[in-house]
Amino acid sequence: MTARKLTLAAALVVLATLPLWLVSAFYINIATQILFWAIAAAALNVLVGYAGLVSLGHAGLFGIAGYVAALLLGAGHGHPVAILAALVATVAASATFAVLSLRSTGIGFLMITLTLGQIVWGVAYRWASLTNGDNGVNVASRPTPFGVDLSSPTSFYYATFATFLLAMAMMAVFVRSPFGASVRGTRDQATRMNTLGYHVWLIRFLAFLFSGLWTGIAGLLFVYYNEFVSPQVLALQSSAEMLLMVIAGGTATLLGPVVGAAIVVIIKNVASAYVERWNLLLGVIFVVIIIFMPEGLLPGLTRLWRTHRRTASTAIAKGSVPISEGPTR
Amino acid sequence: MIALSVTGLCKSFGGLQVTSNIALSVGQGERRLIIGPNGAGKTTLFNLITGEVKPDRGTVRLFDRDITRLPPRQRAHLGLARTYQIITLFGRDTILRNVTLALLGLSPLRWNPLIRLDQRTELIEQAYAALTRVGLDHLAERPLSQTSYGERRRVEIAMALAQRPRVLLLDEPFAGLSIDERRDVQSLLAAIPTDVTIVMIEHNMDVALGFAEQITLLHFGEVIVEGARAEVVEDPRTRKVYLGG
Numbered sequence: 001m002t003a004r005k006l007t008l009a010a011a012l013v014v015l016a017t018l019p020l021w022l023v024s025a026f027y028i029n030i031a032t033q034i035l036f037w038a039i040a041a042a043a044l045n046v047l048v049g050y051a052g053l054v055s056l057g058h059a060g061l062f063g064i065a066g067y068v069a070a071l072l073l074g075a076g077h078g079h080p081v082a083i084l085a086a087l088v089a090t091v092a093a094s095a096t097f098a099v100l101s102l103r104s105t106g107i108g109f110l111m112i113t114l115t116l117g118q119i120v121w122g123v124a125y126r127w128a129s130l131t132n133g134d135n136g137v138n139v140a141s142r143p144t145p146f147g148v149d150l151s152s153p154t155s156f157y158y159a160t161f162a163t164f165l166l167a168m169a170m171m172a173v174f175v176r177s178p179f180g181a182s183v184r185g186t187r188d189q190a191t192r193m194n195t196l197g198y199h200v201w202l203i204r205f206l207a208f209l210f211s212g213l214w215t216g217i218a219g220l221l222f223v224y225y226n227e228f229v230s231p232q233v234l235a236l237q238s239s240a241e242m243l244l245m246v247i248a249g250g251t252a253t254l255l256g257p258v259v260g261a262a263i264v265v266i267i268k269n270v271a272s273a274y275v276e277r278w279n280l281l282l283g284v285i286f287v288v289i290i291i292f293m294p295e296g297l298l299p300g301l302t303r304l305w306r307t308h309r310r311t312a313s314t315a316i317a318k319g320s321v322p323i324s325e326g327p328t329r
Numbered sequence: 330m331i332a333l334s335v336t337g338l339c340k341s342f343g344g345l346q347v348t349s350n351i352a353l354s355v356g357q358g359e360r361r362l363i364i365g366p367n368g369a370g371k372t373t374l375f376n377l378i379t380g381e382v383k384p385d386r387g388t389v390r391l392f393d394r395d396i397t398r399l400p401p402r403q404r405a406h407l408g409l410a411r412t413y414q415i416i417t418l419f420g421r422d423t424i425l426r427n428v429t430l431a432l433l434g435l436s437p438l439r440w441n442p443l444i445r446l447d448q449r450t451e452l453i454e455q456a457y458a459a460l461t462r463v464g465l466d467h468l469a470e471r472p473l474s475q476t477s478y479g480e481r482r483r484v485e486i487a488m489a490l491a492q493r494p495r496v497l498l499l500d501e502p503f504a505g506l507s508i509d510e511r512r513d514v515q516s517l518l519a520a521i522p523t524d525v526t527i528v529m530i531e532h533n534m535d536v537a538l539g540f541a542e543q544i545t546l547l548h549f550g551e552v553i554v555e556g557a558r559a560e561v562v563e564d565p566r567t568r569k570v571y572l573g574g
Contacts, residue, residue: 173442176446177442177444177446178436178446178449179440179441179442181426181429181430181433182430184421188419188421191381191417192413192418193434194381194400194402195404195405195410196488197405197492198402
């Protein structure tokens with residue numbers, strides 16, 4: 001088994017047993033938050049990392065799922081209807097976002113998605129008769145899939161963990177698939193892809209829908225976790241935080257956004273208890289990552305580790321480091 | 330049978346007329362050389378044929394089908410492939426993945442998000458076959474970033490050949506190659522079967538003249554001489570605007 005597989009297996013064991021050794025509900029809830037934000041960041045990474053399309057409007061899609069579910073539950077519908085409708089609405093909104101924003105790439109795409117996200121935020125904030133404005137919408141209960149009560153932090157953690165695993169598996173399949181290769185090709189050489197026979201716009205559109213669907217699923221987990229949704233979650237800051245998770249962790253990597261989500265959630269929820277200006281701390285960490293590991297934390301650490309190993313093996317080969325030398329007494 | 334024909338093709342960028350009323354007719358299996366000084370509109374002509382640039386006027390026909398309004402991707406599906414003067418490859422991928430992408434472009438598999446690309450043995454075998462034709466099969470797994478300029482030129486050709494084109498447009502395939510590499514590419518092009526029609530832009534007359542049966546000379550976006558190799562080379566207008574002397 002390779003070191004990479006061993007690390008992954010160890011991480012899975014840690015995540016699967018987390019509630020057993022994290023006795024505090026607070027930390028279990030932090031872990032839950034990391035997982036659903038990781039799903040959102042991984043979904044955004046499909047566009048940012050693999051399609052080369054930087055979106056600043058994904059909080060809008062995240063919030064649409066939350067609002068649709070919350071409003072339908074408030075209107076007396078059951079969880080299956082609310083969840084299904086929320087996902088359909090998110091995919092429909094993703095399609096609208098995609099049709100409008102894919103008229104451009106680069107900074108144009110970023111600005112259009114930012115605008116669309118802000119429009120959704122404006123609707124949530126100002127259409128108070130529907131959304132209850134700044135007061136938000138409460139959700140009375142969590143669903144009970146297959147009779148499993150998700151009201152406790154531990155059970156909700158495992159539900160989120162299962163969804164997270166499914167998301168990661170889907171992302172891994174997607175990335176290695178022919179369609180994933182097509183998406184990456186449109187990122188690297190869009191014109192060339194066109195002359196090779198690819199429908200570049202449609203590939204980007206479908207990638208946007210896939211990204212939107214998983215963003216919606218993360219939004220549902222968010223709303224069930226908080227049992228509440230307000231315009232704050234749709235705000236530009238949420239979109240920026242998602243993007244920060246992707247860039248800090250490492251774009252176009254499967255696990256980079258997970259690491260990025262962990263950094264942001266931990267600083268936001270844990271370090272903020274000790275550091276009043278936690279936003280400043282987050283900014284400093286981000287700047288340090290960008291300066292020393294512009295490719296992101298995970299690929300950056302991998303690069304440093306490989307360089308270290310190469311240097312060490314070169315030193316051994318040259319005989320500058322005695323292999324059998326014992327510890328200094 | 331006419332494989333590729335162009336009539337009345339005009340294109341201007343702002344006030345600059347790049348191609349002016351170009352007419353070109355290339356028979357099936359023909360080897361056509363397009364020559365002309367820099368800025369004559371040769372690459373723009375290729376871009377107009379592949380659809381990367383839309384013409385202001387005129388038509389492009391591929392095997393008697395009007396493709397003027399078709400997007401580049403549909404032209405590729407009809408059998409039109411090209412290489413680029415400025416090498417345009419997927420720099421983060423391996424040589425094999427570059428050729429696989431070319432194959433995938435014409436395969437319905439490209440929409441499949443549920444299978445692993447590296448387990449599609451038929452695609453991988455076809456990619457290896459294309460790389461064998463250009464003598465790069467032993468470097469298939471090498472990242473493109475670790476390849477020489479000449480190898481990249483050959484990857485471009487391998488990608489075009491992998492698509493089994495009916496009409497192949499080669500934009501300066503010998504540019505920047507060493508003498509040995511030029512010889513390799515020359516024999517590679519000579520081995521392409523005659524069911525593939527080839528239109529080539531090339532400045533290196535030593536290698537290009539041996540390849541061409543028919544030559545078209547462009548100057549300031551217009552066809553000024555066209556005909557059999559010997560006729561065009563001997564034509565005083567060719568000597569005046571291109572060959573010199």
